[in-house]
Amino acid sequence: MFAMDPVHLPLLFPEPLMARLRRTAEIETEVVVRDFSDPTAATALAVTEVLITGWGCPHLDEGATTSMPRLRAVLHAAGSVRSLIGEALWERGVAVSSAVTGNAVPVAEYTLAMILLAGKDVLTHRERFRLSHAQPTPAETATMGNFGRRVGVIGASRVGRRLLELLRPHDFDVLLHDPYVDAAEAAELGARAVSLSDLLLHSDIVTLHAPDIRETRHMLDGDRLALIRDGGILINTSRGALVDQAALTGELVSGRLHAVLDVTDPEPLPADSPLYRLPNVFLTPHIAGSLGNELERLGRIVVEELERLAEGLPLVHEVRRGDLTRLA
Secondary structure: OEEOOHHHHHHHOOHHHHHHHHHHOOOOOOOEEOOOOOHHHHHHHHOOOEEEEOOOOOOEOHHHHHOOOOOOEEEEOOOOOOOOEOHHHHHHOOEEEEOHHHHHHHHHHHHHHHHHHHHOOHHHHHHHHHHHOOOOOOOOOOOOOOOOOEEEEEOOOHHHHHHHHHHOOOOOEEEEEOOOOOHHHHHHOOOEEOOHHHHHHHOOEEEEOOOOOHHHOOOEOHHHHOOOOOOOEEEEOOOHHHEOHHHHHHHHHHOOOEEEEOOOOOOOOOOOOHHHOOOOEEEOOOOOOOOHHHHHHHHHHHHHHHHHHHOOOOOOOEOOHHHHHOOO
């Protein structure tokens, strides 16, 4: 049974993928759950063994868990399950899988694109060209370029690891901060393990890929933002809460830093925020993750997980309760 905003179904599961689902299991397509207490869904929920969830799925609280006594697995056709899965479902031992690995792909691609553009100082030169219509002088391009540019990656999450893989063919010097990754593993990932302070002090471009948990809230506060060199670039495609928005706004209004922000806190920013108008800020409306035809990748992961369940094989993308202490 599906539990999500039904608007996402056709993109997550276009007909060829839906046909694969039907070959593997009996699919309830008449009702897509938006409310687990809805009486029109009660009969189907009572016999549901696998719940396929996505954006718009209500919280799987104790009541929802009780309504599905035969539930064996929740296959999430999106990213984090942190806010989706309630304690009762974990206690029952229901298997949980997430397509977060698939969602990491477009986020890492977006981030790589922004790193390359930022290294060419596209933000500054686009604005200069718009106003002056003149070619830049050698002095104005002296600090441009991606050769040897130092990139600091905060968080060896699934997105962080995918980004590190995408950075390998380029001539970057890559630093990594992640408290769960030692020097040897960082080297295998193509980076040098450093402290957060050292990363901020020595990176030209800082990109955030840590989970949004209590320990990471405002991990980049005013003091840490001040460590980034003048003219440094901050990229955030993770969560806005990782950065002290007021402190970052002050740095950006002053012109000392540049930023590429796909996420903010709050989201969206108030209409009167100066960040909408600053030439050193590139704002996008949370579009780095899977959208459009990229959703099919998430659907394919779910279909493959369901096929494994049907064959008695372990899930490849299983999320365990203990993972949530350090993962998104």
